[in-house]
Amino acid sequence: MSRHRVVTGTPRTDPDVVRGLGELGVATVHEAQGRTGLMHARLRPVYRPARVAGTALTCEVAPGDNAMLHVAVEQARPGDLLVVTPTSPCTDGYFGELLAVSLRAHGVVGLVIDAGVRDTAGLTSMRFPVWSAAVSAQGTVKETAGNVQVPVVCAGQLVRPGDVVLADDDGVVVVARADAPAVLVAARQREERERASLERLAAGALSLDSLGLREKLAGRGLVYEEYGAEPLDRTGAGETA
Amino acid sequence: MSRHRVVTGTPRTDPDVVRGLGELGVATVHEAQGRTGLMHARLRPVYRPARVAGTALTCEVAPGDNAMLHVAVEQARPGDLLVVTPTSPCTDGYFGELLAVSLRAHGVVGLVIDAGVRDTAGLTSMRFPVWSAAVSAQGTVKETAGNVQVPVVCAGQLVRPGDVVLADDDGVVVVARADAPAVLVAARQREERERASLERLAAGALSLDSLGLREKLAGRGLVYEEYGAEPLDRTGAGETA
Amino acid sequence: MSRHRVVTGTPRTDPDVVRGLGELGVATVHEAQGRTGLMHARLRPVYRPARVAGTALTCEVAPGDNAMLHVAVEQARPGDLLVVTPTSPCTDGYFGELLAVSLRAHGVVGLVIDAGVRDTAGLTSMRFPVWSAAVSAQGTVKETAGNVQVPVVCAGQLVRPGDVVLADDDGVVVVARADAPAVLVAARQREERERASLERLAAGALSLDSLGLREKLAGRGLVYEEYGAEPLDRTGAGETA
Amino acid sequence: MSRHRVVTGTPRTDPDVVRGLGELGVATVHEAQGRTGLMHARLRPVYRPARVAGTALTCEVAPGDNAMLHVAVEQARPGDLLVVTPTSPCTDGYFGELLAVSLRAHGVVGLVIDAGVRDTAGLTSMRFPVWSAAVSAQGTVKETAGNVQVPVVCAGQLVRPGDVVLADDDGVVVVARADAPAVLVAARQREERERASLERLAAGALSLDSLGLREKLAGRGLVYEEYGAEPLDRTGAGETA
């Protein structure tokens, strides 16, 4: 039950769909697929601004052990984005400039890791985009087998080989391979609607009206009161002795 | 006891006082009012450097629900700064570019939120200053009533509508409306004293002397010893085997 | 047993060795001394990029009390780097622009503190490099004696007066004074090896081969499987109903 | 603006109301006053089960300094519950057996502190109920003035002298003095309704029906599907290769 595996020949999402999603923001895509797929907010970019989309090259590692990252490089295909998850929480620096150079040589476009990275000055200089849970110079060993290109849970989301992973300054979202074309269509529509809203709001329109919130909230008990008229302040700040 | 309310017509601090405080730093103002009013350090600016002062437009929201932010926009007056607190801890992205554009259209100068925000690349581009407890693309619903322009506790501090909120790279401080003119005077005096100190210290003077610490600490048991003379090291590091 | 002390005349690491280490990165030096000496990753630079090396001027302070920092300034020698540790966890702003100006006037090259700092905009402007566990405008008192130039534990590492402290965007590492010359030699060798590796990897070589990982991991049970051939997925994601 | 004060002669909530609230649970009272007043969940009881209600004797302390707790004892009246908040986050052990014995001698019924305590074995033996944010043997100094019997923010809630503080295994809730009689009535009603619900639910009734959720959620898009019929699983787990 605990064989460690490297799965080869896994399918990947159509590059045109990946490219299309890469032109949109994480928040937009997350909304377009029904507010799903967002990784935990502990994943932060090493430098900002940054934005990238790629097909997931998944990798599961032991705590403090980056042996499997070296295995993953060989499985990389151009357009892949490496997704690394440790089997238990770890902030060590699994990844640095050497691995970034190696991944780039094999066409990998970025890294998402629910653990630590190092050489952040170098990663920033070479503009290799990385989202990580920590920055730490702590080195790792290369002793333990893990898994490459199997479904993994990374920062709270299931990621399968070939899924689209999109990351920007707001965080990281996963789009399942089978859903990606439809999500792209929905996300583009959403972006267009947002652009129209933006113009109206910039001109002073109230979203309270356009969203129909005035009635809804009144129906849920929201009242308006003139200042000074309130008899009792529930935080007590207006109470007189 | 749990009516949700929007209080209208709340008074605001004199704009000249707000402007004056906005020229000073958070640390200076916090000191000038007796080391009070500082929000928790988990609030961090979305981009740096940033500095802004405004009159508090307060808003209390349910976790994962930003309906009341849309209500708050209507209550905004030029020079306001939106202060948002969730009723329980939440890192979701309550606020993004659309709301920023809308607030700016109504003269609001910034946002302080003890929760998450998103569209951080956009907020940075448009230079809308935001201090938040988290960055997360996670969307919110619009279902639950809350409160606008009532006294709230945000990141550990009581904020009342119309109070001054001052934020910079160091964090966020609240100055009560009634205290603001006096705090401004005290803060300006402090800043002048600091400028004078700065010159003396840059010239090599010791604050140990100017602060009278030499005698005070001697009185509290501080001794000077030559290296190598110490018989026993309480961390044990000097102990011989 | 609890005398508070300032130890004078402590020895310092040879400036040439410090300078040499300062040209290398934290990750490299940490590896070169056997993956030891790294402070906890909660210490982050106030601005990036930043890199500095200095001889430790150690200082132990009470929570919320920075009296001993003023004592430390007098003990500073050019090339020192101030290392501050509180006796219990504290995020208050112990340090700001005034102390930075004062330290710089005495030749101190930077600060590492397992607590908070403030005036971060000022520190950034004057390019005084600081690594801290927090940013907070919260002021401190000056009431309690502590220790200067005694061995301290800072962010999980023992630091003794005169040890080398090296800090960059990845974190902070301590090199014991007696070890520093040998660590410098080892770190330079490592850097050279890394430069050679970098070239090979940029050309597409696989570290899997150069590190001999292929056989090692096979011996620890790693197998390769063609996609679609796997009968059972341990995350269950491939299981059919 | 930063005078430190002890306010004497502050009013307290009617003891009968306090006693009444003390017979109810924190969750019930929190609900009865509109889901307000709950302190942050980081406050945990030193031993369980525990339940107590008292009138707030408020105390604001410096980090690592418990001088003001000794001041607070003198202000205690029978039925008070000591509420302590530090001016910045601190986990030190402000309070132990000696102060517990002293408080009990003056009729104080418990302690709520957004910081640390020690002597927890002793506190448990003598059954003095304490809710704290930490347990730590770390001692504190007695150097800095603070405030007693002024309004404070403790663990995110405004507490004013004489308010009711109710604590049990679930946490701590504050009831404003002026609201307390009405909250007691509402809470008792709520408890009765809950007792009735409990019986129905124990008999197998579905809250889905009694709460009218079936229609509400259908209206918000909830659908029922037979297993095996779903064409696409958004977590991807049902997707075929």
Place this chain on the structure above:
Amino acid sequence: MSRHRVVTGTPRTDPDVVRGLGELGVATVHEAQGRTGLMHARLRPVYRPARVAGTALTCEVAPGDNAMLHVAVEQARPGDLLVVTPTSPCTDGYFGELLAVSLRAHGVVGLVIDAGVRDTAGLTSMRFPVWSAAVSAQGTVKETAGNVQVPVVCAGQLVRPGDVVLADDDGVVVVARADAPAVLVAARQREERERASLERLAAGALSLDSLGLREKLAGRGLVYEEYGAEPLDRTGAGETA
């Protein structure tokens, strides 16, 4: 893409297998399936000791909204264990005595929730076993649709309806339905081996020998040195001035 669903008629693991796993510990079962399936250690039991195994009844909820728990009750079958995960981090008290009574009436054996619960004194009295990420009296609303009996990620692990969930004082582990019979066999074998080891170790045997670690670690550079003979201590503590 964001339809919210209740899936009916999902298969469950064979009750005999569930019962068998329930007689073993979480650590044993986790090891027996190759150190996989363990939920994050933030999930802690409300009372100890506690141990339970059941078939997963999965439920995905919005932050601060427990509407879907009421929906889940109707889907419960005897032997189920409710597994609840919020769509973003939330510590609110989603669950209390009423829902526990209701679940028990439908044969549910326990709850695992990556969020908060309340009425912990009541849950303890009625011995309804609960593992949660927080205890909080904070109430929730009932406004938003979610999912029941779909695959979810809970505390870092994929859980599918009908999988076995086993929880004890050490935490919570998931066993995929298809794997469960084989895991049970392996876990029983492991337990037997451990019992034999226990006897040998109790008699003073060294695991260093039985595990063959002596040679392995020597091969990886471990040396034995007599105290006092070491010339240099890498923590520096043995260094002479």
Place this chain on the structure above:
Amino acid sequence: MSRHRVVTGTPRTDPDVVRGLGELGVATVHEAQGRTGLMHARLRPVYRPARVAGTALTCEVAPGDNAMLHVAVEQARPGDLLVVTPTSPCTDGYFGELLAVSLRAHGVVGLVIDAGVRDTAGLTSMRFPVWSAAVSAQGTVKETAGNVQVPVVCAGQLVRPGDVVLADDDGVVVVARADAPAVLVAARQREERERASLERLAAGALSLDSLGLREKLAGRGLVYEEYGAEPLDRTGAGETA
């Protein structure tokens, strides 16, 4: 510089002194040695009440790797207490019932570990006292060399082989071997003074007087005011509109 070592023949503190310290509490001993030596409050006992003192048997381990614990057992002498620190933060379960049985067979009296443990029900049953930073069933590998019986930093404190480690419900304190006899004397004196204080305080005496705090705090600006007389409340809660 990174040789991994087991140091044999290290000296230990006199057993009578250890026994003496074991009769006192952690808080008392920590105070008696000048508020030093206390480990971080994240270390908590697996069961309460618990109290133990022993001579430190130190062990430094890699993250997720417990090989060195097996090495440590062989170095154990009756009266030792095992102190384990990982080289980087890790919450895995390094230690369970098997190792506890083995340690007990060699006379070891307890465990302090700045990482995770498992089999907590078993450890509780057999009353083997453990203080840990986490509880987790996550297994570890046995691949990497570390150090035994060298000076280590554990939870923020330097511990050297043979030092006294004392742990109770409040936490863990280290007493250096050379200091131990004097600390024992001081701690016993302190305990006696506390017993006397306890009696006075139980009779209603005010520590405010016995500690001379009344004058000290008055000198630092503390004033007493009658309720209702205060013109301005710095938290603003008393301000009138």
